[in-house]
Every structure is written in structure tokens, then in C-alpha cells.
Amino acid sequence: MAIGKIVVESAAQAAKTVAEILVASIQREPEIVLGLATGETMRPVYRMLLKLAFERDCPMNRFTSFNLDEFVGVPPNHPGSFAYYTKSELSANLADAGSRINLPNGMAANPEVEAARYEAKLAASGGIAIQLLGIGRNGHIGFNEPGTNFESRTRVVELATETRQSQHLFRGDAPMRAITMGIGNILEARKCILLATGLVKAEPVAAMLNHGVSRYCPASALALHCDATAILDHEAASLL
Numbered sequence: 001m002a003i004g005k006i007v008v009e010s011a012a013q014a015a016k017t018v019a020e021i022l023v024a025s026i027q028r029e030p031e032i033v034l035g036l037a038t039g040e041t042m043r044p045v046y047r048m049l050l051k052l053a054f055e056r057d058c059p060m061n062r063f064t065s066f067n068l069d070e071f072v073g074v075p076p077n078h079p080g081s082f083a084y085y086t087k088s089e090l091s092a093n094l095a096d097a098g099s100r101i102n103l104p105n106g107m108a109a110n111p112e113v114e115a116a117r118y119e120a121k122l123a124a125s126g127g128i129a130i131q132l133l134g135i136g137r138n139g140h141i142g143f144n145e146p147g148t149n150f151e152s153r154t155r156v157v158e159l160a161t162e163t164r165q166s167q168h169l170f171r172g173d174a175p176m177r178a179i180t181m182g183i184g185n186i187l188e189a190r191k192c193i194l195l196a197t198g199l200v201k202a203e204p205v206a207a208m209l210n211h212g213v214s215r216y217c218p219a220s221a222l223a224l225h226c227d228a229t230a231i232l233d234h235e236a237a238s239l240l
């Protein structure tokens with residue numbers, strides 16, 4: 001299947017398009033299981049999701065979510081951790097968020113054991129209905145860097161130099177490793193939505209949509225999914 005594509009005028013409109021899909025899905029199925037992404041691209045999505053949910057009386061107290069990834073060795077009170085991000089952008093605004101907003105624990109004594117625990121909890125949830133994804137400048141999804149096997153599962157990975165350099169909240173000292181869901185996990189979601197905005201994403205978006213399926217562009221694996229859509233602003237779509 002080809003990856004679907006929606007191109008809108010601005011980054012704000014792209015985020016709103018994603019938030020609209022999420023609100024409608026939660027309204028249809030309040031106990032939905034969501035796969036969440038972090039990153040700068042996704043911040044306006046959470047803000048719009050909370051706004052629309054409030055305006056439309058959408059029940060936000062019953063969904064379960066699993067974040068894609070977390071850095072190894074970064075405490076949850078560090079602004080660069082995805083735990084900190086998810087708390088400030090989402091869970092701090094939800095009632096009773098504790099046990100239903102899941103992230104890998106980057107501070108676990110044994111990260112490999114933690115990856116296996118996370119994988120088992122994800123499996124026990126019944127599976128992800130909608131997986132949100134950003135895209136890295138090198139085409140990564142989650143922290144599945146170029147070269148990753150498309151059957152990969154939740155595990156500990158080494159981050160690419162380019163990925164570490166783009167983590168501005170660590171001021172040049174980004175962690176070396178992360179726990180991430182694998183491409184195999186991502187492809188099992190019933191629906192995948194990838195959001196990319198800005199000129200910096202034009203090259204990886206073109207590699208994903210125009211250059212065929214390749215392990216060297218992990219996001220191109222979405223072409224193997226039967227319901228994957230890329231939501232793009234004009235800048236991210238400018239090389240298509």
C-alpha cells in the first residue's frame with residue numbers, strides 16, 4: 001500500500017488535522033489505545049488536542065497510551081526526557097493519568113529488562129489503534145535509526161550522531177542510548193499517522209514517499225502498512 005498524504009498550508013493546520021483525528025477517535029472509542037510520539041513537531045498537537053477535547057466535551061479520562069521511546073539514563077525531571085515532555089504537554093492536564101500514560105522507564109537499573117517489560121505491557125493492552133509518529137532528519141521513526149530491521153521490537157538502541165545533535169534540550173550532551181518500540185511494533189498499529197512540518201523535514205519526507213522502501217529510510221517501512229498517512233505542511237512537502 002502507498003503511504004497516504006495530506007498536505008496543508010501551515011504547521012499549525014497540520015497539527016490541528018492530527019488533533020481532529022485523535023479527538024474524533026477518542027469520542028468514538030473512549031477506551032482507545034494510542035501510541036504517542038514526542039519531539040518539537042508534536043507539541044502543537046497536544047495543545048490542540050487538549051483544547052478541542054475541552055471544547056467538544058471529549059472524554060479524556062479513559063484512553064491508554066504508550067509512548068514510542070525514552071532516553072536511557074535521563075531522569076523524568078530533566079526537561080529533555082520524554083517523561084517530562086509527556087507530563088507537561090499531556091498528563092498534567094488529565095485526570096487520573098498515572099497508570100494509563102505509559103513510557104519506557106529510562107532510569108531502570110537494567111534497560112534491556114525494561115524494554116521487555118514495556119513490550120509485554122503493550123502486548124497485554126490489546127494493541128495500538130492509532131500510532132502517532134514524527135520523522136527524524138535521517139528518516140528515523142521512534143528511535144529506529146537508518147539500517148534498522150523492519151521486524152525489530154522494543155529494545156535498547158544507540159542513537160545516531162545526527163539524532164543526538166538535534167536534541168537541543170540537552171545542550172550538546174544528549175544521551176547515547178534510548179529504549180524504543182521497534183518498526184515491527186509500529187507496523188502492528190491499526191493506523192499510523194506521521195506528522196512532518198518545516199523545511200528541515202523536506203528531505204526525509206521525500207525519501208519516505210518518493211524513493212521506495214529501504215532500511216536506510218526507516219519511515220519508508222510505512223509503505224508496508226495498510227493504513228498509514230503522512231500529514232505535511234507545504235515546507236515538509238516541498239521536495240515531493
Ligand code: F6R
Nearest residue numbers: 037038039040041134135136142
Ligand atoms: C519522539 C520520536 C522521534 C521524533 C523525531 C522528530 O518520540 O520518536 O522519532 O518524532 O525525532 O523529532 P522533532 O519533532 O523534534 O523533529
